[in-house]
Amino acid sequence: MAKTVKLTAPLTEQDVLQLNIGDTVLVSGVIYTARDAAHKRLVDLLAAGEPLPMDLEGQIMYYVGPSPAPPGRVIGAAGPTTSYRMDSYAPILIKLGLKAMIGKGKRGVEVIEAMKAHKAVYLGATGGAGALISQRIKAAEVIAFPELGPEAVHRLEVEDFPTMVINDCQGHDLYEHGVREYRRTTAR
Amino acid sequence: MRQIEVAQVTQAVKAAAIAANYEPGADLLAALARGAETEESPSGKEIFRQLLENARIAKEERIPMCQDCGLAVVFAEMGQDVHLVGGDFDQAINAGIRQGYGEGHLRKSLCHPLTRANTGDNTPAVIHTEIVPGDRLKLTVVPKGGGSENMSRLFMLKPADGLAGIKEKVVLTVEEAGPNPCPPIIVGVGIGGNFERAALLAKKSLLRELGQANPDPEVAAIERQLLAEVNDLGIGPQGLGGRITAMAVHVLMQPCHIASLPVAVNIQCHASRHQEVVL
Numbered sequence A: 001m002a003k004t005v006k007l008t009a010p011l012t013e014q015d016v017l018q019l020n021i022g023d024t025v026l027v028s029g030v031i032y033t034a035r036d037a038a039h040k041r042l043v044d045l046l047a048a049g050e051p052l053p054m055d056l057e058g059q060i061m062y063y064v065g066p067s068p069a070p071p072g073r074v075i076g077a078a079g080p081t082t083s084y085r086m087d088s089y090a091p092i093l094i095k096l097g098l099k100a101m102i103g104k105g106k107r108g109v110e111v112i113e114a115m116k117a118h119k120a121v122y123l124g125a126t127g128g129a130g131a132l133i134s135q136r137i138k139a140a141e142v143i144a145f146p147e148l149g150p151e152a153v154h155r156l157e158v159e160d161f162p163t164m165v166i167n168d169c170q171g172h173d174l175y176e177h178g179v180r181e182y183r184r185t186t187a188r
Numbered sequence B: 001m002r003q004i005e006v007a008q009v010t011q012a013v014k015a016a017a018i019a020a021n022y023e024p025g026a027d028l029l030a031a032l033a034r035g036a037e038t039e040e041s042p043s044g045k046e047i048f049r050q051l052l053e054n055a056r057i058a059k060e061e062r063i064p065m066c067q068d069c070g071l072a073v074v075f076a077e078m079g080q081d082v083h084l085v086g087g088d089f090d091q092a093i094n095a096g097i098r099q100g101y102g103e104g105h106l107r108k109s110l111c112h113p114l115t116r117a118n119t120g121d122n123t124p125a126v127i128h129t130e131i132v133p134g135d136r137l138k139l140t141v142v143p144k145g146g147g148s149e150n151m152s153r154l155f156m157l158k159p160a161d162g163l164a165g166i167k168e169k170v171v172l173t174v175e176e177a178g179p180n181p182c183p184p185i186i187v188g189v190g191i192g193g194n195f196e197r198a199a200l201l202a203k204k205s206l207l208r209e210l211g212q213a214n215p216d217p218e219v220a221a222i223e224r225q226l227l228a229e230v231n232d233l234g235i236g237p238q239g240l241g242g243r244i245t246a247m248a249v250h251v252l253m254q255p256c257h258i259a260s261l262p263v264a265v266n267i268q269c270h271a272s273r274h275q276e277v278v279l
């Protein structure tokens, strides 16, 4: 049975080991944003032997490029972006201690294998619900690569940020599971 | 000849870009409400509820419904009796996009293809201008998200592939897209024309009121069959499994070369935004 778990970042190995696909995870604490261009920068920094703007141990990376904060708000709309574009970078960060990623859409085999090997999970947030999700973000600050605009790395403080476990550390996949239940076609 | 100042074009585009991002259309809201009623999967139902709530927040609090405020596609239907004065038409449209995305706190999502440096103001827009009878200028601003655009495909089929081949490719496109384009989606299909026209037909089909059938009964039947086949995939809202993967399939069809059967599939996410203004 799927359960609801409240977790506070940074996460421990115990935190992620208890999670199964379909579980709801309400995330609180500090998470970091990065999407395409920021991932490239992070991996370039590592290749050059330079320090990263954050310590990855136990952290959660949120794949998002928020819209600008209107006056009086901490952030604009802030829903997830499609995760597969970060697949070539994610295993490198997982090896360095990243414990969870929040995004939407399928992950590649290389990421699923890295999650299994290093005990990390992939959490899905509702794609396109940017206005709704922004209400769970209590503070936002750009901490790296401001020149990337919406792609800059933000440090977010979140409270009960709603996600669902798509891939757990055992290599299960909620998408495959869910679709099998409702599929009526034999196509392909 | 009726004169229209290009400054009016800028104003109209600016207002439409903001409204498109903050205010989901009545047709979309109705389709989401229907989904919340009819979707069988519990998680799918919950997604529809979230999307309705998201739409309410966006409209009431005046923030974009999705952080991806899109590449701005602008369709212009220019009456042949219109005389534009006061400047360059395309520049006026781009000025409207620049101002709308700036003042509306919309995300600027355009960049150099190779350096990936952001253009900073969400320009240039992709502008499609058509000359039509009359003395009006109709502008439709369509902010199109990258996630669903990335899952779109173009196929140059053989005439022998026929309708069965078309269906296979449409279903394949939706299946491969899976959860990536934020289902529930709308599937825009262009059949015929040539390489670029098929894609344009697919995109244009998305401007139609959500769920309205093509007036041609032959095409409307294809739409119904495609919708059923796509929804048999079981992908469901957000790809979590369910009956409603697509809320609608819209098809536009026109004659093509005797050697060809072009088919384009333009995937539109549930953040289906288009705002029309007539000058």
Ligand code: SF4
Pocket: A079, A080, A081, A127, A128, A129, B066, B067, B068, B069, B144, B145, B146, B147, B148, B180, B181, B182, B269, B270, B271
């Ligand atoms: S695919 Fe559509 S709904 Fe999803 S993030 Fe992109 S623009 Fe938003």
